[in-house]
Amino acid sequence: MPRTRLDTARIRAAQQVIDPVFLDTPLYSCEALAAELGCGVRIKLETANPVRSFKGRGTEWVTSRLAGAVVCASAGNLGQALAWSGRRRGLRVTVVASHLASTYKLDRIRALGATLELVDGDFEAARERAVNISRRDGIRLLEDSLDIETCEGAATIGLELADRADEFDTVLLALGGGALATGVGHVLKELAPGVEVICVQPLGAPALTRSWHERRVVTTDSTDTIADGVAGRFPIPDVLDDLLLVADDAVLVREVSIIAGMRMLLDHAGLVAEPSAALGIAAILENRERFAGRRVATVVCGSNVAMDAYRRWTSEGRVEQRP
Incomplete structure (x- = not known):
């Protein structure tokens, strides 16, 4: 099967x-x-x-296996969860989001200590930027649903x-x-x-x-x-x-x-x-x-x-x- x-x-x-x-x-x-x-x-x-949100379950599992820094693209919930779990473990977290995303969610990402970068376009544009940051800085790229830990x-x-x-x-x-x-x-x-x-x-x-x-x-x-x-x-x-x-x-x-x-x-x-x-x-x-x-x-x-x-x-x- x-x-x-x-x-x-x-x-x-x-x-x-x-x-x-x-x-x-x-x-x-x-x-x-x-x-x-x-x-x-x-x-x-x-x-x-x-x-x-439920996203903290996945980010807890991911960050328990990481050291250093991590970047993700997010519509809001994943970014908050990664910021929370990363702060708990002393990781440097960067979240890339569309400038069209919910202001409430973006404010919460900042409040949880992550570096937030906004891009023009929708989530797919944010994902492309996160990929580029990962390659440029040599840090872990967390991709929701693709990364099996999520x-x-x-x-x-x-x-x-x-x-x-x-x-x-x-x-x-x-x-x-x-x-x-x-x-x-x-x-x-x-x-x-x-x-x-x-x-x-x-x-x-x-x-x-x-x-x-x-x-x-x-x-x-x-x-x-x-x-x-x-x-x-x-x-x-x-x-x-x-x-x-x-x-x-x-x-x-x-x-x-x-x-x-x-x-x-x-x-x-x-x-x-x-x-x-x-x-x-x-x-x-x-x-x-x-x-x-x-x-x-x-x-x-x-x-x-x-x-x-x-x-x-x-x-x-x-x-x-x-x-």
Whole structure:
């Protein structure tokens, strides 16, 4: 049987190294959401930690094996996590981001002590600049989802889910670069194969979902979504290969559904979720019949969002290009 790049033994080793502040996050049934959505809803909450996203699991594993300096490109969450883990271990961290990125996320990267460099263009332009810095300075380049440690760190969420897999039959995962989906998917297929793994991506940033359906890398010229954390245009071939082995389905959702999902998480679960974290709820909203009566778990993967934009989205429903 074909194998992914991931290894469960290494994932368990990562779990022993990652700061416990990122581990054993709550998994609980939300009855209020279940009543609204017509299916059982279990929330895996990955926001109650110092960087307010799941990314710290991966950066903890990466930085535990590094010395000196590291550079990454980030839409915001990875940069914060790398800055936090790097500061903890005395590493020099450089983060490259688009000047269009969330001001809130950029401010947090600076506050955590990383050197921040802004570039014109989108995330792909930031990635190219990070590659150049790595080559120029001879330092480690961390590439989310391509570097297996980021997937292994995210996969520790899968270990925690697998321990309670009798509580749900479906898991909904945000799909961006693919570390979360491939990591959690790998563990569930090995330890809880009866659980359906469904990946969710915005209609305005569909590259990896299209690639999964066509079984080949599909790129896009641009993205148009408020879910900046999953707005990539160039899927990584190795990540697609893994995703084809572990995902049962990949679906696209509209911006209006993402905003509705954010509102529902606030109104019925008391959670502030960034757009990427509401993708699972958006998927249920767009296909209630598919999920009716099922027991669904969704990973609320981040809460780093500018509050002025968040208030507009959740109160007025106004969609803007960027937070």
